[in-house]
Amino acid sequence: MNSLSLLKIAKQFDAPLYVYDAEKISSQFKRLTNAFKGVSNLRLNYAAKALSNISILRLMDHLGSGLDTVSIQEVKLGLTAGFKPESIIYTPNGVSLEEIEEASALGVQINIDNLSVLEQFGSKHPDVPVCIRINPHVMAGGNSNISVGHIDSKFGISIHQIPHLLRIVDLTQMNINGIHMHTGSDILDIDVFLYASEILFETAKNFKDLDFIDFGSGFKVPYKAGDIETNIEELGRKLTTRFNEFCKEYGKELTLAFEPGKFLVSEAGHFLAKVNVVKQTTSTVFASVDSGFNHLIRPMLYGASHEISNISNPKGRERYYSVVGYICETDTFGSNRRISEISEGDILCFKNAGAYCFSMASNYNSRFRPAEVLWHNGKAHLIRKRETFHDILRNQVDVKELFESPEKIATK
Template sequence: MNNADLLSIAKQFGGPLYVYDAEKIKFQYNRLSNAFSGVKNLKLNYATKALSNISVLSYIQKLGAGLDTVSIQEVRLGLAAGFEPHTIIYTPNGVSLNEIEEVAALGVQINIDNLSILEQFGSKYPKTPVCIRINPHVMAGGNSNISVGHIDSKFGISIHQIPHLKRITENTKMNINGIHMHTGSDILDIDVFLHASEILFETAKHFKDLSFIDFGSGFKVPYKTGDIETNIEELGERLTVKFNEFCKEYGRELTLAFEPGKFLVSEAGYFISKVNVVKQTTSTVFAQIDSGFNHLIRPMFYGSYHEIENISNPEGRERFYSVVGYICETDTFGSNRKISEINEGDFLSFKNAGAYCQTMASNYNSRFRPAEVLWINEEAHLIRKEETFDDILHNQVVLDFSELI
């Protein structure tokens, strides 16, 4: 997909707009699969929270993926998209026992990350297969907001609680069929990830009836030219050796599972918005677009970088702009960026907008959430309509104040 394709889509559907390149998703899926081709049993469970459009889920299911979910709503989306229950893993955090029971009743693989719920669930449903999420106490990510495997994280059961964990599983005679960890996004150092995997292998030795070990994900993708990314090929080569050696020691061929989200869809996504105003102050030239952090919150939420291109004038003379939104708070997408000369009415494209962009969108300022388009086989297909004012009002209830005041 190139800028000409994006501009054509922008002119067809207008902006703001999310666009996803199916071929890029497929490329990333195959890249990860090939990196671990030396593993006999590999399962890639796509992390729904990254991008949950049902057409995207259905496409990824056709590639052969399973599904990683964190809520019963995501589970139901997966089932609606065509995933079989046994291909879905459910890894919530801090949810009620009732929700976990509802998901288990659907036949989905349960993954529990705290001792309290583990004991309650095991006491009531000892025969139901359960995976256990371990906190390896490893800081593998570069951003504290998305690094979830460190010692102060709310996620997972601490490796220091293994004795308590074993006591619960032995007392309840639970069916523990998997061990899981997730260190968080933006893995910068393969050696740190491999160190965490050794901790997971040691934990797995405490459980004799495992069928899989889930290493989570969090592989870093590049956000600009020359940016660092996780070397998937090297990780695949080195972790494959370790995993196969462990399976021999364990005495059984286990499944190696991952939960790629951002890795599969981030680079496949583009966010397109139109420039409303070019405004010059004493020191800055602002390009003010018809969007804000209600549609793309990541730069404001945790300082993510999105490369910005003027797809209406890609060959124009480069100038420096601060690209900002229309929200009545500071919503800066990029400061002092070198971009081809911008005129009012031009379309700008934000790269790496496939993961955690639409799924984190809101109706702040009562603005509509944009449409979504999937680019597949050189054609643009609408996969979500732009919201309307009726959508804003749909679940609101207007009181009759003549009877209340």
């Protein structure tokens, strides 16, 4: 998508606004599929938590993707979007046994990441196929908030607990059909990921009736020109060779599964915000937009860097700006960025806004969450309406009678 198209969309639907490019999502899906074309059975399960709009989920289903879910609500969204139960994997963390049983009753693939729940579930439902999430104790790279395969992580069953795990499986006679790991986002070193994969292969040898091995995801995408990214093609070549070798050793053609989220939707997303005020202080020029971390929290939460451009004046003289929001706390999207000269009323575009952006939006300061638009086959389609004041009040219960005076109540 170019700046002109985005500007037209902003004029049509107003700002702030999220816009997603369906063609970019499709091309990323094809790129990942092609990287592993040497694998007989490949399954890509889109990580719904990255961007869970039902129209995006329908697009993923149309592309042939499965679905990775982490909550019963995401499971139900997936089913509503048309995914078949068997194409959905449910990988929660710290949820109740009741929620896991509810998901299991819907027919989706269960993935369990702790010994206590494994024993409870296996004792009650020994015939239900279960995948086990292993913690390989490997730091694959990226922010500590999104790296989840290291020794201090709350996710997965430690590789040092394999003997205990095997004892539970033996005593319950439960059906283990998959082994899973997820190191977290921003894989910087392919060799580190391959090292973690070897741990998973070694663990898989303990189970004789597996159908698949799930390597999670965490592929890094570029956030600016020249930025480092996971070399998917190199990873595809190396892991494909090793996976095929393992299948021969195992004596069975297994399915190789991944759970890409950010890789598929990050670069497809654009967040558009209107400039309210250009404010010169003694040391800084602020461009204040009609948004804040209630709409895009990643820069404040993770220190994420989103490229910002002025699509209203793309060829203007570049100046330095600190782009900030309207929240009553410090909400800086970017400090001292070189951006084409900004005037009040201009539309700024934040790139890489497809993953973990709208999905982490809130109503902080009682602000409305923005609308979402899907750009598909050269046309803009509204896929989420902008919230209104009615949405703010919708689930609140006004107990005003508790605060009425006795005199007023007596007159009723």
